[in-house]
Amino acid sequence: GASPAMRARLAAADVTAFFPAAQAEYAKVSPDGAAHWKVLGEKCRAMWADATWGFTAAELGRVARPVLIAAGDRDSSGVEEAVRVFRAIPKAQPYIVPWTGHATFAERAEWMNRVVEEFVTRAAPR
DSSP states (O other), rough: OOOHHHHHHHHOOOGGSOOOHHHHHHHHHHHTTTHHHHHHHHHHHHHHHSSSTOOHHHHHTTOOEEEEEEEEEEETTTTTHHHHHHHTTTEEEEEETTOOTTTTTHHHHHHHHHHHHHHHHHHHHO
């Protein structure tokens, strides 16, 4: 989960200012309209305030489907959190992407696309 310092910053932050670029994209596609960003932000803040992001190891252990856990090696959440989630989900596969932060998919789209495609192909029911 988020570090204590990150949780403190999130608790004090104006959720309408979270991730301006994402907010603009959200406004374009949200069926609830641009004003819903604040609702989403408050839900995210509540999740991020929990040291486990709101998911215990026992809850994660009940995930029965294959899951790709992708994380950047420079993500503010830390690689340790991705490893915690990976270890808790029985059919999880980790993918730690070097030289990326929280926006792994955008920062290394070419890498992520290949890995996601292979994961989906291997995880598909036969």
